[in-house]
Amino acid sequence: MTGYTTVIGLEVHVQLGTNSKLFSPAPVAALGDPNTRVHHVDIGLPGVLPRPNRRAIELATRAALALGSEIQLYSEFARKHYFYPDLPKGYQISQFDLPLALGGSVVIGEGRSCRLHRLHVEEDAGKLTHTAIGTLVDLNRAGVALAEIVSEPDIREPKEAHTFLHRLREVIRFAGVSDCDMELGSMRCDANISLMPIGSDTYGTKVELKNLNSMKMVHRALEYEVRRQTAVLAAGGKVIAETRGWHDELGESRSMRSKETAPDYRYLPDPDLPPIVLDEAFVTAQREQIGELPEDRRNRYRQTHCLSDQDVTALAQDRDIGDWFELLVAAGADAKPACNWLIEELLPALRERKLKLLQSPISATGLAELLTLLKDKTLTQKTSRLVFAHLLETNVSAKQAIKDLGLGKIDDPASLQPLVDAAIAEMPQAARAVAAGTDRAIDALKGLVMRKTRGRADPGLLDSLLRTTIAANS
Amino acid sequence: MSTSPTTATAIAKAMRNGDLCAVDIVQAQLQRIASLDPELGAFCSTFDDRATANAVRLDERQKAGESLGPLAGVVIGSKDNLLVENELASAGSRMLSTFRAPFTATSLQRLELHDGLLIGRTNMDEFGMGSTTETSAFQKTRNPFGKDLVPGGSSGGSAVAVAADLCAIAIGSDTGGSVRQPAALCGVTGLKPTYGRVPRYGLIAYASSLDCVGALARTAEDLALWLDCASGQDPADATSLPTPATVSHMLAERSDLKGVRIGVPRELNGEGVDDEVLTATQAAVAQIRDLGGEVIDCALPSAKHAVPAYYLLATAEAASNLARYDGVHYGNRTEQTDPSQQSSIDTTTQSRSEGFGAEVQLRILLGTFASSYGYSAQFYERARLARRALQREFAQLFERCDVLLSPTSPTAAPHFGDHEEDPLARYMWDALTVPASLAGIPALSMPCGQTADGRPIALQAMAKHGHDGHVLQLAHVFQMHSQHHLRRPQL
Amino acid sequence: MPKPQAIDANLIAHLGELARIRVPEDRQEELRAKLQQLVVAFSTLAETDFEAAGDDANAATSMRTMTADELRKDTAETPPSVDQVLANAPQTAAHCFVVARVVEP
Structure with missing residues (x-):
């Protein structure tokens, strides 16, 4: 079955890490009772007007710069019209012909990269729950600031799509723009996929895949779709232009709607929002906020600390993890054990407690102290784990923990x-x-x-x- | 109101001097409304409790020797598309017949902050779409100069309220002439400020790039007082202008019009205008020349594109702004569908088809057409270019002129049932007011005469973007030297 | 592009679908005629050469622009209560707006 080239393009939505929504001062929170994070602006009440959030523009600019995109100093919000109960105004405020950024690229393999088409800013919709009495509408999420990143159709296999998302997430996280958690919905992905005969340069009919709620699902759904389309074409059939929803539990995609007639969104420049004019000083200031990107950091760790590829990848997966690692080393820990303890002990323990690294009850100096005691053999591998567990609970110094636990060496x-x-x-x-x-x-x-x-x-x-x-x- | 002064300026002055009592003013106005309005139909409802409570507080502050604001004791009507907390705001539509506002519009909040007394909401064409107030879903509003005459629109209720002395100032909104035209037809003075001068937060949108909060009063002086209080940037309105207008002080600077360059664009002062109207406005222009104005004949060639451009842009934006009325989050929900049986599409379609009147539906469909795939390049985008061309021509004219003059309306108030039924003819009626709307420039209408049968005729003055003071100054000088604005209907 | 004169029942139905407005049978012809009249009259714009002046259509919609400094500071404020949020809703349940079952658009 090697007669076709797979062509994949991705559309990724990333939630921008703002305190308030894109156009209203309502707080942004992952959790919350229905309709408790809703300002009049988010319901689109008669008489309200959108107030654009500066932070959202800053974060989107950082994301774009980190991805190598070109910031458009003149950009404009537009209204994208469609009726749906999760869209209170009957239109979504997005960007159309004048987006915030164009171009850029993401590395998807050795010597391979995927070009980006554009990055624009838009608002999220609400959430629907279907029940026996009808559909319930919760607008907590309505109006949350998103950046949509659209790739060119440069991806040639599902594995590359997986790498694309991985690398994209890394960069966006590093730039301090979003936590990009697909399970929590702060990163979402739709995929367009088509097949064309090898050697051809004419794209085949493309299918849009939705409901891809994790990186693994993206991978599985694309692999399934390659098989499905290959089978259709091999049997002499035609691929239908449609939107298909991925059903992970069934391991298959199902048709949601045909795309024979493209929807008419009737984009209009939003007359409530004057075009945004940025200057070079603004862009430079955002660039300075980004700091080191993951690839640079990996190289530095390889050279400075002589760590393996596997280690540097683990450390550079997230800006906070790398920063924490550097704190450990600065506090006197050796690089290799610092890396091992951070990745294999601390992070799993925090995950279990549903804590983020920055909320760790053990400080970097605390862990470094523990590593020093281990190094000078005050602690054994076994006792060091007991001390570690104690530190997670009590937030005392390692030496104190040793006393508390009666774990001091009997060396007299x-x-x-x-x-x-x-x-x-x-x-x-x-x-x-x-x-x-x-x-x-x-x-x-x-x-x-x-x-x-x-x-x-x-x-x-x-x-x-x-x-x-x-x-x-x- | 025989015992009280009738201009806002005079009332506020008397209040500050301690010669008037706010509670008495409010009571007298509510009584007058109760006795005259059943026939006129200017008000949809009155804010008795709100107005009385505010009046009581004002009197207490006056007794306590506190200094009172520039609108102290001034009773103000506000159009039904402006939000007043806890009051209904229906924009003349069945769609919003039960909608209660959770906050007060910035433009009205500022008036109360300056001690103005909001007294009630005035009738209007549905969502501002109409020129006679007849598209209101609720009631008929009659012109005080003749009960069988239309009051104009869409701010017809506000115009009638001022003309019949039901309030000193009435707030309106002007998208394509909706303050100026009813002011003209009812013999009062009306101002559409520069776009963005008065914040739109709390104004139910018709066409966002054209909507302006404006006001109607008896004199230009009162309008200047209003503009000083209502203008200024609002963080809630990204399109509001950074600087407030301070215009009242400019009025004292002039008692004549020496050196003022007056442009009279040919395209707006001839074709399509009734002879009686043209005669009266030409006489007014002559009087302005006598007051020292330097009258310049000039041209505005793009004026011929104004009506098409206006109606394509306004309806495209309206189709967008009115998409929010989907029967889900607020507003009319059809009772014909059962949520457990039907789809949300049915509910929305049915709710909108029942909730919007015929004219609103026509304009939504026209706007949908103008912005839809395959047509938007030929219609919406062309209209934007025409608007730009018109803006440029105005800018060029204002290099040579300080103020441009024309009739406000090509006719005086027609009788009910006597005006055009076909939409094109109705839309052409707005030909003289929509150019200033498209350009976003300030424009004012003031009475300048009457027809043989006593119907008011009005002159429109337009000035450069941001120069609201210029039209107010001209109108103030004109009103110092003429009586047209003092003529009252027999009630 | 079809000629504007071709405003027919199909186009009216299409526009009605986009705008979620159903025009009763007995009013369709009247509405079609009105729309056609307007569209024909407004076609004059399409026949005029505005490009010569080199105008920027974007400037027509908005007479000003916003700089970064004019944007809202990212400060969250306490939102209205659920009761206020739902105050004007035609139907509610479980602190949510309720609507008929949604069918994919």
């Missing part, structure tokens, strides 16, 4: 000698074997002491005490 001979004597008394054969030259028999004695001290005995001291005591006894 006076404390350890009675335990050594007791062990020899308990396992006289082992002691005799050691005395007779079967050196590995000492492990059993060590094990016994360690069990009794829950691993706290200083291994070096224990070894020497055992040997001197056995030698003295025999």
Whole structure:
């Protein structure tokens, strides 16, 4: 089945991380009882007018700059008309022929990149819930600021689409624009996909895929659609221009509506909103806010800290993670263990507690202290985890935690000698074997002491005490 | 009101001097409305409690020796498309017959802040779409100069309220002449300020790029007083102008029109205008020349595009602005569908078809056509270019002229049933007012004569964008030297 | 593009669908005739050469522009209560607006 080239273009909506909505001062919150985050402007009440949010324009500008797009100093809001109960005004305020940014690109593989068509700012719609008595309309989300990023149809396989989204999310997060959480809906993706015979330069009939609610779903839905369209064409059929919804539980897409007649949105420049004129100073200021982008950061970590590709990718997946890593290193931790503990211990523990990294109960200095104690062998791998768990709950210093837990090493001979004597008394054969030259028999004695001290005995001291005591006894 | 002064300026002055009591003024006005308005139909409802409570507070403050605002004691009517908290705001439409406003429009809030007394909401053409107030879903409004004469529109209720002394100032809105034309037909003075001068927040939209909050009063002096209080930037209205107008002080600067350059565009002063109207406005122009004005004959060639451009742009924007009335979030919901049975499309279509009157439906369909795929390039976009051309021509004229003059309406008030039925002829009736709307420039209408049978005739004055003071100054000087604005209907 | 003269019942139906307005059978012809008259009269604009002046149509809709400094500061304010939000709604349940079941547009 290698007769066709897959052509994929993506339309990604990213929620801009503002406090208030795009055109009203209503608060933006992921959760909340229905219609408790709704200003008169969001209902489109008669007499209201939109008030554009400066922060939304700033964040969208940062996203565009981070993606290498060209900021349009003159841009304009337009009204996109359609009737739907989640759209209170009968039109969505978006941008049409004068968007905020044009161009840009996203890396989708070794030597491969996908060009961007444009980035524009628009408002979100409300949420509908279908019930027996009718459809319920909640407008909490209506008017939330979004950036829509439209790619060119440069993607050639589902895996590249996955990489596109991954890299896009990374960049947007780094630029401090959005948390891009597909599960929470702060990043959403529609895909256009068509097949054309290999060697052809004429695109086939395209199908739009919706309800792609995670990166994995995007991947699965596109793979399914490649198979489906290939089968249709192989059977001599024609692909129908339509919108298909992805049903992940069924592992298939289903037709939502045909696109034979393109909807007529009757775009008009919004007469309530004068065109926005930005200047170079504004753009420069936004550029300065972006800071280092993920690719640059990965390179720096590779060079400065000699970390593996896997490590630097994990650290650069999110700006906060990298920043935290750097705090750890600055507080004296070695790079490699800092990376391991951050990625494998702290982040999973925070996820379990539904906390963000910036809300971590363990500070970077706290964790660095723990790593230092581990390095100088004050803590063992095992006890260090107990201290870590304690720190997550109590927010004390690592040294204090060790005291609290009674985890300090038993490293004075006076404390350890009675335990050594007791062990020899308990396992006289082992002691005799050691005395007779079967050196590995000492492990059993060590094990016994360690069990009794829950691993706290200083291994070096224990070894020497055992040997001197056995030698003295025999 | 025989015992009280009748201009807002005089009332406010008397109030501040302690010669008047606000509660008495409000009571007298409410009584007058109760006795005259059943026949005139100017008011949809009165704000008895609100006006009385505000009057009581005002009197208390006066007794306490506090200084009172420039509109102290001035009773003000407001058009039914301006929101007043807790009052109905229906914009003349069945669609909004039960809509209660959750806040007060910025333009009205400012009037109350300056101690004005809002007294009631005035009848209007549905969503401002009409020139006779007959498209109101609620009641007929009659011209005080003849009960069988139309009052003009869409701010017909406001014009009648002032003409019949039911209030000192009435607020209107002017999209294509809706303040100026009823002012002309009812013999009062009306101002459409520069676009953006008075904030639109709280004004139910007809066509956003053209809608202006305006006012009607007995004199230009009163309108200047109003504009000083109502103008200025509003953070809630991104299209509002940054600077307020301070015009009242300009009125004292002149008692004649020496050196004022007066343009009389040919296209607006001849074709299509009734002879009686033309005679009266030419006489007014002559009087203005006698007062020192330097009259210049000039041309505005793009004026011929004004009516098509206006109606295409206004209806395209209206189709958009009125899309919000979908029977879901507020407004009329049809009772003919059962939510558990029908689709939301049926509910919306049925609610809109029942809630909007015929003229509104016609304009929504025209605007939908003008902005729809395949037609918008030939209609909506062309109209935008025509508007731009007209704006440019006006700008050029205002390099040579300070004020442009024309009749406000090509005819005096027609009788009910006597005016044109076909929409094109009705729309052409607006030919003299829509140019200033498209250009966003200030324009004022003032009485300048009457027909043989006593119907008012009015002169329109237009000035450069942002120069509201120029039209007010000219009108004030004219009114210092003429009596037309003092003529009262027999009631 | 079809000639403007071709305003027919189909176009009226299409516009009605876009605008969600149903024109009763007995008023359709009257409405069609009115629209046609207006559209024909307003076609004069399409026959005029405005491009010569090099005008920018965008400037016609908005007489001013906004700079970044004129935009609203991103400060959230306490929104109206749910009761206020729903005060004018024709039908409500569970703190939501209620409408007939939605069929995909």
